[in-house]
Amino acid sequence: MANRSPDSFSAETIAALREVLNIAVEQIAQENRTPATKAKMAQTIVRRAADGVTDANDLVLSAVREGETPAA
Numbered sequence: 001m002a003n004r005s006p007d008s009f010s011a012e013t014i015a016a017l018r019e020v021l022n023i024a025v026e027q028i029a030q031e032n033r034t035p036a037t038k039a040k041m042a043q044t045i046v047r048r049a050a051d052g053v054t055d056a057n058d059l060v061l062s063a064v065r066e067g068e069t070p071a072a
Contacts, residue, residue: 006046017045020056024063036071 009017021042025033028041041063048062 003052004050006050009049013049016056017042017049017059020045020059021063023056024060024067027060027064028067032067032070034070037067040071041067 021038024041024045025038028037044066045059045063048059053059053062
């Protein structure tokens with residue numbers, strides 16, 4: 001896989017990843033929608049994208065799985 005630095009993401013890629021996060025957040029329980037849990041989900045999305053995952057559905061599913069457990 002690609003394993004690229006998030007610093008190299010284009011503005012368009014960042015906008016797309018932000019949209020992926022917004023979609024994923026809408027799919028988790030309201031009580032889990034804390035800033036800490038959203039940050040944890042965003043980290044998952046960025047890490048997977050840096051590893052070369054480009055499928056938005058795959059990124060959403062990974063983030064939703066991460067968001068099912070609230071951040072401490």
